[in-house]
Each structure stands twice: as structure tokens, then as C-alpha cells.
Amino acid sequence: MKKSLLALASGAFILGAAEFVMMGILPQTAEAMHVDIPTAGHFISAYAIGVCIGTLILVFGRKIPPKQLIIMFMVIAFVGNALSAFSVNAPMLLAARFISGLPHGAFFGTATLIAKTVADKGKEAQAVSAMVTGQTVANMIGVPAGTLMSEFLSWRLAFIVLSVWAAMTVFLVLAWVPAIAPVKDVGLAGQFRFLRKPGPWLILG
Template identity: 65%
Template sequence: MKKSIIALACGAFAYGAAEFMMMGVLPQAARDMRVSIPSAGNFISAYAIGVCVGTLMLIFGRKAGPKKLIVMFMVIAFAGDLFSSLAPTATLLTIGRFISGLPHGAFFGTAALVAKTLAQPGKEAKTVSLSMTGQTVANMLGVPAATFIAEHFSWRFAFLILAGIAALTVVLVAAWIPHIAPVKDAGILGQFRFLTKLGPWFILIAVFTGNAGIFTWWSYVSPWLQKVGGYASGTVPLLMMLAGYAMVIGGLLGGHLTDHWRAAGTASLGQCFSVIGLVLVFFVPGNKLDTAVFTFIIAFALFFINTPQQLLMAEAGQGGGELIGGAAVQVAFNLGNAVGSAVGGGMLTISHMNYHFPALGGIPFALAATILLAVYSLRYETRTSAFERLQPVDV
């Protein structure tokens, strides 16, 4: 199991870095492609749109085993990252980012199922959070490293390294993940049967609004740290490392609390942190200390909510829709990213590039997510103890 989790974490690292490192290299990529910072936000949105479209692969891959699916997803990620590293124009870079994002949601939905299947009873959330640590470590080490490489060498080299990590993951998955039977074949429409219930929509809308709220500000975190915090561009990688450290802590604590309490309640608590952080970003004038603390708070909240939401949707899809349920979280997550990036760019434009205003645009979204998750928890969650959620296993 440990080797399987390492293989999944390596893949999560590749996707986590691909998704988030564009925020750290945005100024350099924009300058190289001769576009403005708000226009460069399309490089972020293109990845997010790819995630939404690519999840449809699971509909037609439902009969394949999870191991085969993960290998296929990593091959596509390799091709997209390599294409992005070589793209000569903004249009082609946008296409490369779209390709890279195609397997993202499908990967995390499948990886969550694999981790949940391999986990000991009562420790599902902890195991899923461990498999997802690659995504948080990507933010702690990968994104700062990419920002440093972009500052001192080229952002293209960062994407080339990312392609190499995707290739390495293919090897690790083939060697270390055991065969796991495909999910129950409920047919094409049967995979979506869980969406006829109201509960899953609470979660998906909360994921969408919550991430739209955070990414309205986070998409422009690198220039925000420089313009508001007064940090030199060469110092930004250290701030990205601080944010990544907060994500690691948030992800692990969120998984631990989910195993001992309510999943949606845990996610609602995390969204409260994001609302507080965004309010502070908008109202506090900002200096080096302030901006560092606010970055830590919001980054912590972003991944504190990740595992409970992923588990809620995987459980909602039981009976043939597990993969779609898990992937739907990533679709909502990245659709929120795309909308948030666009809203943040719009707030910058109407405020004449005042980097406090993207946070203002994100507050209503994050607040809506907090309320939706709280309502779901009060309405649907009755079993709060890990012991009560133990399932019998026949040997």
C-alpha cells in the first residue's frame, strides 16, 4: 500500500505543480508571450477548462481498471507539459495548458478511489489525504522551484521538468500499484444516477464557489506579493514555499479531522478560514508581514477542504459512479478556478490594477460555499465518529 500511495503522490505532484505553478511564473510567461497580466490569466483558465472537458474520458473508460486509467492520464499530462514548454506563441501555450488539464480531474477521481480501496477501515480520509500530499508538496516545493527557475532561467524549463515527472509517474504506477477491479458497470447514464439527488449538488456548488472565491485572488498572488507586500520578485519563491507548507498542513489536518468528525462540517470550517483571509487581504493596506500571514491562511484553507470534499463525492457515487463522483470535485474545483481567474482579472481592470480588489470579488463566492457546506452537514451528516463509519470486511 505504501508504494502505491507514493506512486499516486508522485502523480498528484505532477498535476498539482501543473495547475498552480503558472501563478508563480505568470509575470515571466506574460512578458515572454507579450501579453498583459490579466490576459495571461487565460493560461490559468485554459488548464481549468481542460479539466472540465477531460473528465468525460471516464465515461468511456469505465470498463478499464483504475491502474490502466492512471497510466493513460499521466501520458497525456506528459504530452501537454512538453507542448507547453515548447509553445512559441500565447495561443499555442493556451492550447498546451488545455491539453495538460484534460486528465487532471479524471486522475484525482481515480486516485481517490484507489487510495480508498487500499485503506484500512476507518482511515479512508487519512489515506486519501496522504495520496494527495503530492499536490500540496508541489505547492511547497514545486511551485517555488518553478518560480525560481522562471526568475533566473526560463519558465519553459520548469514545464520541461514537469513533463519528466509525469513520465516517472508512469513507471512508478506500472511497478507499484496492484490490479484493482473496475468499478461496477452501471452503464453510461448509470454513472450519473447519483446526480439526481440533491445532496451531491450542495457539495459540487460549494466546491465551485469556494474555489472561485479563492482563485479570484490567488491567480494573481505573485504580482500581489510584489505590489502590495513590497517583496522583490526574487523573494516570491520563498513566499510560494510558505504557501505550500500551509497547504501540506491544511491537507493533513483536514484529512485527520474528517476521519473523526463530519466531512462537510470540516470543509465548511476550512471555507471560514478562506473568507477571513480574503477579508483581511482587501481591508488591510498590507506590508511584508501581513501579506505573508494572509497567504498562509488562505493556502491552509484551500487544501484543508480538499480531502473531505473528495470523499463526500466518492461516497455519493457508490454503485457505479465512484469515478465520476470523485472527478466531479475536480471539475467543480477547476471551473471555479477559471471563473475566479476571470473575475479577478476583471476586478483588476475596473480598479486600475489595485491588487486588493480581486479579494473583494472573491468574498461572496467563499461565503456562499461556507453556508452550503454547513447546510449540507446539518441536513445529511448524522454519523460523525470514525468508529460508527467502519464497514464490515469479509475475509
């Protein structure tokens, strides 16, 4: 596997683990934040809302080179997970989880573009699959590991590990991911030109 794909897979691992680890450590975070478990479920929802809103980064950051976007996403992931680890109350953890979710969807869109660009001819799909493997590994290993940390050590340790991993991924991206020109700018209106066709409206309906 190319080093550039390993760097992208590392980023996918961070976001995959950050998304789902909360489900395994919910009782401990609820107790620490002095809320009941149903209320603590908002810590999961906050991440999901961040994912939805964060996709707009690709609309307004369309002129930024993909490599720089990936680095920015990892910095946001570092900040969000670090704030999660040191949250002192429920509102702070909600905000931290929202921040953690912001780069999720935009990352995978950008990482897919990079993976296809650096792939050998005819192996674009394989390259994208290699990048997405990071999230698969997160679900298989990262999330259970975070649950074990919460059970036997501290739920905060899971987020500390994720924040450190995000920082490490920044350096991997700087070292291994090549500079790639941003996609052709079609303007803000051009980002939504697909809505002029009936297909998307039928799907939404």
C-alpha cells in the first residue's frame, strides 16, 4: 500500500473511532457529566450534527488544495477530541463532540479525491477502498479498545489517544501525501447545479 494511502487511512481511523466510541463509553461519560444515560445520548447526536454541518466546508473551501484540507480536518479532530477528554460538564462535552464531527463527511470526500489521484491507473477503486479501511479498523479495533479503556482505566483516555493520533496523522499527511491541485472551481452556484435535474429531487422525495 502506498504511504499516502496509509496516511489517509490513519485519518479515516481517527474519525471512525471518534464517531462510534461514545456508544461504548456512554455510561461512564453520563456519570462523569452528572446526567442520565438518555441525556448523554445527545453526545452522540452532537457528533452527527457536526458531520452534517461540516460537509459545507467542501462548498466554501473548494479553492483550498486537498492536502491542506486534510491537514485542517485533522487539526479540527485533534481539537475536538482533546476538548472531549478534558470536558468538565455536559455542555462542554456537547460542544466538543460537535467540533469532532465537523471534519467527518468532508474528510472522506476529500480523501477519496486524493486516493483516486494517487492511485495507479485502473486501481482507483482499490485505492479508495484502502483509505476507507481505516474506518473499518476503527470499528473492529478502535471502538472496542476505547470501551476497554473506559471500563478499566478512564473514558477520557480514549479521547486523549484519538487526539494524539490526529496530531500524528498531520505529520503523516505532511510527509506522505503529495500536493494535488483543487478541483476546477465552478462557483458557489455551480456546487448545486445538480438540483436543476429531476433525479435528485426524486431521491429526496
